[in-house]
Amino acid sequence: MRPSTTRAVHAGRDDLAVLGVHAPPVDLSTTYPLPDLGDGVASVDALAAGAACAASPVYGRVHNPTVYRVERALAELDGTEEAVCFASGMAALTATLLATCAAKRHVVALRPLYGGSDNLLASGLLGLDVEWAAGIDGVAPAVREDTGLVVLETPQNPTLGQIDIEAVVVAAGDVPVLVDNTFATPILQQPSRHGAAYTLQSATKFLSGHGDVVAGVVSCSAERAAGLRQVRIATGAILHPLAAYLLHRSLPTLPFRVREAQERARVLAARLQGHPGVTRVHYPVADGRQLLGPGSVLAFEAAGGFEAAAAVMASVTLITPAVSLGCVDTLIEHPAGLTHRVVDEQARAASGIGEGAVAPLGRARGRRRPLARPRKRAPRRRQAGCARGVTSAEQ
Ligand SMILES: Cc1ncc(COP(=O)(O)O)c(C=O)c1O
Numbered sequence: 001m002r003p004s005t006t007r008a009v010h011a012g013r014d015d016l017a018v019l020g021v022h023a024p025p026v027d028l029s030t031t032y033p034l035p036d037l038g039d040g041v042a043s044v045d046a047l048a049a050g051a052a053c054a055a056s057p058v059y060g061r062v063h064n065p066t067v068y069r070v071e072r073a074l075a076e077l078d079g080t081e082e083a084v085c086f087a088s089g090m091a092a093l094t095a096t097l098l099a100t101c102a103a104k105r106h107v108v109a110l111r112p113l114y115g116g117s118d119n120l121l122a123s124g125l126l127g128l129d130v131e132w133a134a135g136i137d138g139v140a141p142a143v144r145e146d147t148g149l150v151v152l153e154t155p156q157n158p159t160l161g162q163i164d165i166e167a168v169v170v171a172a173g174d175v176p177v178l179v180d181n182t183f184a185t186p187i188l189q190q191p192s193r194h195g196a197a198y199t200l201q202s203a204t205k206f207l208s209g210h211g212d213v214v215a216g217v218v219s220c221s222a223e224r225a226a227g228l229r230q231v232r233i234a235t236g237a238i239l240h241p242l243a244a245y246l247l248h249r250s251l252p253t254l255p256f257r258v259r260e261a262q263e264r265a266r267v268l269a270a271r272l273q274g275h276p277g278v279t280r281v282h283y284p285v286a287d288g289r290q291l292l293g294p295g296s297v298l299a300f301e302a303a304g305g306f307e308a309a310a311a312v313m314a315s316v317t318l319i320t321p322a323v324s325l326g327c328v329d330t331l332i333e334h335p336a337g338l339t340h341r342v343v344d345e346q347a348r349a350a351s352g353i354g355e356g357a358v359a360p361l362g363r364a365r366g367r368r369r370p371l372a373r374p375r376k377r378a379p380r381r382r383q384a385g386c387a388r389g390v391t392s393a394e395q
Pocket of ligand 1: 088089090093114116117153157158180182183202203204214215218324
């Protein structure tokens with residue numbers, strides 16, 4: 001089911017009246033009394049096997065009731081059986097890779113991805129054999145006997161490229177597909193409806209929405225969630241309960257924040273389209289089937305390359321030049337110089353993020369009026385002239 005505004009308000013809170021409270025309780029315990037050793041053993045066994053909860057949480061790294069509460073809410077919004085929360089989006093991706101690729105070491109991934117995700121895969125840190133598929137058509141030929149996971153983002157960070165999830169799921173065959181849904185959120189897209197085995201989100205972004213929480217979540221079947229919890233216990237990447245509380249507090253307003261920001265972004269995208277200092281605007285197109293709305297993340301190419309992009313970032317007033325997205329205010333950043341700096345330069349260029357190889361993002365001919373005048377000296381190194389911004393209700 002698509003998440004309704006009513007369920008966004010009530011998800012994970014249905015038992016509050018019975019508990020006699022109105023706001024979800026926060027449990028900060030790091031450990032839990034176990035006077036009955038038999039109960040303790042049963043709880044340890046259940047949680048070690050990946051159970052969502054047990055008679056006792058046992059220990060704060062193993063289970064936390066406040067985290068479990070927001071997980072139930074997120075699973076409902078994402079349309080999955082369960083959800084597992086992590087200390088960050090990157091911890092969530094790491095856990096999914098560890099859970100799916102312990103035996104099968106091969107991963108197929110589609111670029112571009114968020115720079116950190118690209119770096120995790122490309123760095124070899126997890127000892128995985130990563131193959132970058134050349135688009136959707138490259139997925140089936142890349143899949144092998146030992147492929148444990150297919151990884152993609154849609155819309156993609158930072159090019160806003162869109163990928164047909166169902167087509168990738170078909171191409172992947174028996175191999176589970178992970179979709180990073182951070183840009184769309186379940187309000188605009190539910191990858192599980194299209195066959196994605198794992199829906200990953202950096203909950204640091206729209207889900208939390210106020211720029212004060214770092215968190216990650218993976219939504220999936222109960223069976224897959226059990227495997228993720230086992231990794232989470234082993235690696236210690238559980239979300240802090242205070243962050244879980246704040247994340248849960250943000251969910252009732254999620255549909256409103258996403259839709260309102262989207263309306264602002266539509267206006268901004270249209271204005272940028274017509275601006276003589278902009279050579280190209282990247283903004284998703286809603287297809288009504290997979291993606292219900294374009295969202296509020298957009299990218300644009302400033303005529304004049306790095307200097308022009310730096311000038312824009314130095315000139316904004318209401319907008320904050322900073323990495324991240326999905327806050328209530330508007331941020332602007334330079335992917336090639338910041339979030340995607342860790343990505344291999346050639347791969348960056350091939351993905352449309354680098355200055356030299358952004359064929360579809362070619363400079364417009366003729367003299368162009370600069371987009372903005374810098375308030376301070378621009379950095380010396382030349383980078384691509386692509387800036388990404390997130391609009392907000394306050395813009
Ligand atoms: C699309 C996407 N996925 C994953 C991440 C990583 O999330 P986190 O910063 O919460 O670890 C980010 C961070 O910007 C992102 O933009």
